[in-house]
Amino acid sequence: xxxxxxxxxAEKCSGPGWANEIVWVLxxxxxxxxxxxxxxxxxxxxxxxxxxxxxxxxxxxxxxAVVEADDDALRAALAEKS
Numbered sequence: 001x002x003x004x005x006x007x008x009x010a011e012k013c014s015g016p017g018w019a020n021e022i023v024w025v026l027x028x029x030x031x032x033x034x035x036x037x038x039x040x041x042x043x044x045x046x047x048x049x050x051x052x053x054x055x056x057x058x059x060x061x062x063x064x065a066v067v068e069a070d071d072d073a074l075r076a077a078l079a080e081k082s
Contacts, residue, residue, distance in 0.1 A: 010023050022038045023055075
């Protein structure tokens with residue numbers, strides 16, 4: 001079976017008494033199935049560590065932009081029905 005990396009991004013997450021810096025990897029198998037892998041900090045390469053802060057910031061900014069766009073689209077759809 002062959003697979004291909006589609007995307008990868010970092011996420012900084014934390015809670016009371018813990019913190020983690022994950023690199024998420026989205027992969028596609030030959031059959032088309034998508035799945036996620038999480039690479040833990042102890043397994044990060046030097047390049048992953050160097051890019052982690054930038055990737056986490058950009059990923060969060062993109063997530064926020066998508067949420068806002070979804071909210072705007074929902075408001076527009078509801079306004080059309082009124």
